[in-house]
Amino acid sequence: MATVIxxxxxxxxxxxxxxxxxxxxxxxxxxxxDHKRIGIxxxxxxxxxxxxxxxxxxxxxxxxxxxxxxxxSPQAYDEVFTMHGITxxxxxxxxxxxxxxxxxxxxxxxxxRDMAFPRMNALSYWIYLFSxxxxxxxxxxGHAPNAGWFDYVPLAxxxxxxxxxxxxxxxxxxxNGISSTAASINFIVTxxxxxxxxxxxxxxxxxxxxxxxxxxALLFALPSLSVAALFLxxxxxxxxxxxxxxxxxxxxxWQNLFWIFGHPEVYIIILPAFGIxxxxxxxxxxxxxxxFPLVALxxxxxxxxxxxxxxxxxxxxxFATVTTVYFxxxxxIIVIPSAIQLFSWITTILTGTPEFKTPLLFxxxxxxxxxxxxxxxxxxxxxxFDQQVHDSYYVVAHFHFVIFGAAVFPILxxxxxxxxxVTGRMYNETVGKVxxxxxxxxxxxxxFPMHIVGILGMPRRNYTYPxxxxxxxxxxxxxxGAYILASGLVLIVANLAVSRFxxxxxxxxxxxxxxLEWSTTSPPPPYNYPVIPTVSSPYPMxxxxxxxxxxxxxxxxxGLLELGHETPASTVQDAQWDEIxxxxxxxxxxxxxxxxxxxxxxxxxxxxxxxxxxxxxxDGLTLIGWHHKGVRT
Amino acid sequence: xxxxxxxxxxxFGVLGGAVAWAVQFVTNLYFTFAQCNSPxxxxxxxxxxxxxxxxxxxxxxxxxxxxxxxxxxxxxxHLDHVAEAERRGLGSAPPTGRLSFMAMVxxxxxxxxxxxxxxxxxxxxxxxxxxxx
Amino acid sequence: xxxxxxxxxxxxAWSAAAAGRVSRQRMAQPNGWWGMALFLCAEVAxxxxxxxxxxYLDFQSHQWPPxxxxxxxxxxxxxxxxALALTSLPMLHAARSARAGRxxxxxxxxxxxxxxQCCYLALQILLFRHDLNQFTPQGSAYGSIYFTxxxxxxAHVLFGIVLDLTxxxxxxxxxxxxxxxxxxxxxxxxxxxxxxxxxxxxxxxLSPSL
Numbered sequence: 011m012a013t014v015i016x017x018x019x020x021x022x023x024x025x026x027x028x029x030x031x032x033x034x035x036x037x038x039x040x041x042x043x044d045h046k047r048i049g050i051x052x053x054x055x056x057x058x059x060x061x062x063x064x065x066x067x068x069x070x071x072x073x074x075x076x077x078x079x080x081x082x083s084p085q086a087y088d089e090v091f092t093m094h095g096i097t098x099x100x101x102x103x104x105x106x107x108x109x110x111x112x113x114x115x116x117x118x119x120x121x122x123r124d125m126a127f128p129r130m131n132a133l134s135y136w137i138y139l140f141s142x143x144x145x146x147x148x149x150x151x152g153h154a155p156n157a158g159w160f161d162y163v164p165l166a167x168x169x170x171x172x173x174x175x176x177x178x179x180x181x182x183x184x185x186n187g188i189s190s191t192a193a194s195i196n197f198i199v200t201x202x203x204x205x206x207x208x209x210x211x212x213x214x215x216x217x218x219x220x221x222x223x224x225x226x227a228l229l230f231a232l233p234s235l236s237v238a239a240l241f242l243x244x245x246x247x248x249x250x251x252x253x254x255x256x257x258x259x260x261x262x263x264w265q266n267l268f269w270i271f272g273h274p275e276v277y278i279i280i281l282p283a284f285g286i287x288x289x290x291x292x293x294x295x296x297x298x299x300x301x302f303p304l305v306a307l308x309x310x311x312x313x314x315x316x317x318x319x320x321x322x323x324x325x326x327x328x329f330a331t332v333t334t335v336y337f338x339x340x341x342x343i344i345v346i347p348s349a350i351q352l353f354s355w356i357t358t359i360l361t362g363t364p365e366f367k368t369p370l371l372f373x374x375x376x377x378x379x380x381x382x383x384x385x386x387x388x389x390x391x392x393x394x395f396d397q398q399v400h401d402s403y404y405v406v407a408h409f410h411f412v413i414f415g416a417a418v419f420p421i422l423x424x425x426x427x428x429x430x431x432v433t434g435r436m437y438n439e440t441v442g443k444v445x446x447x448x449x450x451x452x453x454x455x456x457x458f459p460m461h462i463v464g465i466l467g468m469p470r471r472n473y474t475y476p477x478x479x480x481x482x483x484x485x486x487x488x489x490x491g492a493y494i495l496a497s498g499l500v501l502i503v504a505n506l507a508v509s510r511f512x513x514x515x516x517x518x519x520x521x522x523x524x525x526l527e528w529s530t531t532s533p534p535p536p537y538n539y540p541v542i543p544t545v546s547s548p549y550p551m552x553x554x555x556x557x558x559x560x561x562x563x564x565x566x567x568x569g570l571l572e573l574g575h576e577t578p579a580s581t582v583q584d585a586q587w588d589e590i591x592x593x594x595x596x597x598x599x600x601x602x603x604x605x606x607x608x609x610x611x612x613x614x615x616x617x618x619x620x621x622x623x624x625x626x627x628x629d630g631l632t633l634i635g636w637h638h639k640g641v642r643t
Numbered sequence: 644x645x646x647x648x649x650x651x652x653x654x655f656g657v658l659g660g661a662v663a664w665a666v667q668f669v670t671n672l673y674f675t676f677a678q679c680n681s682p683x684x685x686x687x688x689x690x691x692x693x694x695x696x697x698x699x700x701x702x703x704x705x706x707x708x709x710x711x712x713x714x715x716x717x718x719x720x721h722l723d724h725v726a727e728a729e730r731r732g733l734g735s736a737p738p739t740g741r742l743s744f745m746a747m748v749x750x751x752x753x754x755x756x757x758x759x760x761x762x763x764x765x766x767x768x769x770x771x772x773x774x775x776x
Numbered sequence: 777x778x779x780x781x782x783x784x785x786x787x788x789a790w791s792a793a794a795a796g797r798v799s800r801q802r803m804a805q806p807n808g809w810w811g812m813a814l815f816l817c818a819e820v821a822x823x824x825x826x827x828x829x830x831x832y833l834d835f836q837s838h839q840w841p842p843x844x845x846x847x848x849x850x851x852x853x854x855x856x857x858x859a860l861a862l863t864s865l866p867m868l869h870a871a872r873s874a875r876a877g878r879x880x881x882x883x884x885x886x887x888x889x890x891x892x893q894c895c896y897l898a899l900q901i902l903l904f905r906h907d908l909n910q911f912t913p914q915g916s917a918y919g920s921i922y923f924t925x926x927x928x929x930x931a932h933v934l935f936g937i938v939l940d941l942t943x944x945x946x947x948x949x950x951x952x953x954x955x956x957x958x959x960x961x962x963x964x965x966x967x968x969x970x971x972x973x974x975x976x977x978x979x980x981x982l983s984p985s986l
Contacts, residue, residue: 126807126810126811127807127811130811191815191818194814195811195814195815195818198810198814199807199810199811199814202810203804203807203810204807210738210740210741211741211744211745212740212741212743212744212745213740229814229817229818229821230817230818230821231821232818232821233818233819233821233822233824233825234821234825236822237822237825237826237829240924241829241920241924244913244920244924245920248913248914249914250913250914250919250920250924251913251914251915251916251917251919251920252829252833252917252920252921252924254917257915257916257917258833258837258842258916258917258918259833259917259920260832260833260836260917263829263832263833266832267825267829270825303744303747303748304747304751306744306748307747307748307751307752308751310748311661311751311752311755314661315755315759317665318664318665318668318759325776328775329679329775329776330675330679330772330773330774330775330776331770331771331774331775331776332675332678332679332690332767332770332772332773332774333672333675333676333679334776335763335766335767335770336668336671336672336763336767339759339762339763339766340668340759342762343755343758343759343762346755347755350751393776397776573785574787576785578783579804579806579807580804581803581804582804583738583741584738584741586803587783588783588802588803588804589783589784589785589786589798589801589802589806590783590784590785590786591786591787591807592785592786592787592788630938634942637942637946637955637959638946638950640787640950640953640955640956641787641955673831673835676831676832676835676836677835680832680835680836681835681836681837682836682837682838685838686835
């Protein structure tokens with residue numbers, strides 16, 4: 011769309027600007043339901059938690075830099091490594107990918123003006139923020155969860171962990187899960203129903219397929235975690251016996267329930283990264299993605315098959331082979347969709363004319379680390395080998411390559427890629443490249459030696475190790491790597507922070523992107539698109555005819571939907587235009603509802619059950635208030 | 644089958660194999676839990692027979708879903724590629740482009756689901772019941 | 777897309793008749809219906825996990841229920857569940873009446889369902905308390921899963937009753953607008969799924985006696 015609005019189009023655009031005006035100040039941000047503002051809030055909150063998790067990581071690596079470390083006591087170490095895992099997974103990676111990137115970009119990519127349920131979107135953010143603060147309250151009180159992010163019983167039971175550390179974990183995860191459940195419902199309905207007319211399923215950008223898969227996976231996986239945490243808290247608070255072998259319970263039940271959630275969770279972590287990669291690669295390779303349908307399918311299939319492999323985290327617990335064989339088979343087959351994507355990305359880059367700017371560099375780094383992490387994963391799918399390296403640093407190496415190398419690198423690349431769109435300014439390319447190399451080198455130096463030290467026998471989750479075992483030098487190298495990695499990450503944040511104020515103006519489309527968000531101004535106007543876009547392929551920005559047609563419609567004042575806060579809804583499969591929806595704008599109900607819910611969980615962890623009930627009733631009342639005016643908030 | 648296929652047939656083609664795998668997986672898993680996790684003597688189940696039986700049924704469902712996708716892919720291949728050659732974007736307008744897309748998706752999903760079902764259907768009965776790994 | 781096709785501005789449908797027309801003109805299910813359907817997918821996964829846990833604990837125990845605990849009585853729970861399941865009929869008709877724009881019918885049908893649902897819940901609470909006098913959740917894993925499974929199910933029925941009352945309140949106070957028509961359809965869907973889950977839960981609960 012033209013940045014210069016013609017005189018004929020001007021009154022229409024001005025009318026849209028008036029209807030969709032953004033409220034200024036703190037009140038504006040607290041009551042916002044705009045997906046872009048919510049995305050930005052998620053971004054900064056997730057970044058802050060990334061910093062906290064990073065500090066925890068540096069504490070771990072400093073403790074382990076040499077044998078017999080004395081920086082952290084065993085109890086402190088337990089709390090630090092537990093909070094590191096919880097923070098990075100629940101408070102950084104998922105909110106950053108789904109909350110920040112997903113929220114900001116999915117409506118823009120499908121040609122919509124907002125998510126399907128804008129108020130619930132805001133609710134997801136506030137619940138996330140409060141659940142994160144809730145869990146860090148534990149740290150401030152000195153009772154942080156301390157049984158690992160996986161929190162196995164009986165260690166996490168009342169008998170062995172009597173304080174309220176684990177209660178913050180159990181309640182906190184249920185609380186946090188509500189945010190993600192609401193967000194996944196929002197994503198699915200948005201992707202199903204709010205696509206621009208003409209964007210049938212085969213014309214939807216691959217980024218959206220990845221987020222559709224993530225949303226379905228979250229929806230079906232989170233209940234298992236919530237049930238596991240519910241059983242844990244009932245055992246701890248009310249003396250139930252789900253996990254208590256003495257009374258007929260099963261400690262293994264926790265492990266099963268946790269990993270039924272936990273394995274899909276790791277695919278939830280990586281799928282948005284696949285989505286970001288599939289957005290960056292075509293743009294910088296200047297060609298369409300090779301095998302588009304197979305990549306779309308692979309994204310969904312990985313999420314689906316991911317529900318059938320959970321026991322591969324438990325190959326050493328003593329299950330019969332007739333049981334574990336089902337999981338070994340699925341764990342081997344699940345490699346195939348990942349490999350399909352990998353071959354597609356590499357082929358697209360090699361057969362295009364790649365421009366190795368910073369975002370593409372991060373994606374190349376991602377591909378390298380995904381291959382390394384994937385290979386160590388395949389070896390772990392083989393039961394005999396897994397039984398040798400279970401609980402050693404080999405596993406730590408594997409999952410850091412796939413979580414940090416393969417899930418976080420696209421996040422960092424994506425931060426650079428969409429920075430111009432969100433802020434309207436370009437980042438510094440040279441500093442960007444330096445930051446990439448520091449991060450890439452730091453990652454390798456930190457995590458690669460862990461394969462070796464793991465096979466040499468170093469167990470994980472130990473606060474220190476003795477000297478003379480051949481582990482000391484490797485640990486020292488890993489810790490140096492961690493400092494290098496940290497400096498790379500700090501440089502990325504500094505580059506973006508400084509460029510925010512001093513970067514060159516970016517224009518609408520600095521990279522010749524393929525998806526619709528590159529057609530708007532930078533940053534996009536509150537209403538995203540003055541005219542609902544015409545779509546006839548997954549690469550709308552490369553279809554010049556369609557973009558010209560949109561401009562002509564803007565001139566004629568057609569398809570603006572300017573009678574209120576309006577956006578179209580279409581059918582699920584073929585995106586035929588079905589109705590015009592009126593969307594809510596500013597609302598106090600989401601933060602209020604989230605606050606009442608925070609009251610419920612805080613009262614529960616303090617064991618004030620009647621107060622918790624009171625907050626629950628208050629929450630019900632806020633939900634009634636939410637609906638009492640329909641969509642007119 | 645008539646073209647364009649009804650939604651029911653279409654989604655059976657795309658998801659049939661995957662759902663068959665899911666059912667075979669959960670059911671066989673619980674058979675093994677019943678037989679092997681319980682104290683000896685509590686359940687005496689012919690789980691190898693049941694596993695083989697269920698795997699055969701699941702594989703047949705998967706093959707049926709695959710044949711729907713093969714038919715649909717063949718039916719839309721020419722139409723879709725003609726459209727593809729005419730424009731930059733992916734294939735033709737809905738519903739042909741979408742149907743071709745879903746057929747390709749279904750073929751791959753069913754192929755992989757069948758692989759898992761056959762691997763486990765053959766592998767599990769070869770193992771001694773309840774021997775720990 | 778040529779020009780602006782004749783699609784409805786659904787939120788502008790404030791009267792029951794207009795809302796009914798909008799509902800019949802739509803090709804796809806409304807967003808609110810999809811939202812409820814997806815929420816229910818999560819609830820089905822929740823109950824799947826609870827029931828899976830029940831049988832997991834069952835299979836790995838020596839005796840189920842453990843010695844000293846009688847297997848549950850069959851008749852009352854089955855009859856109660858049948859009554860609850862039958863409330864899907866008035867809910868189905870309520871959704872149909874809503875799509876036809878008949879507010880009075882909708883209100884009457886929801887009230888009928890509500891009465892039966894409340895009686896069901898009252899009876900189940902009495903049975904729950906009776907069971908608590910026989911054995912406790914703190915006494916065994918059987919007790920723990922038995923009472924938790926039932927309590928979670930009853931909580932869903934209670935939540936449904938609260939939803940009934942909320943929808944009724946707004947139908948009276950605001951009328952059968954497009955928003956509340958979708959609300960009625962969502963409510964009906966909620967009850968259909970809860971009723972099916974009720975049947976599965978009762979068969980799980982009664983599995984030692986069957």
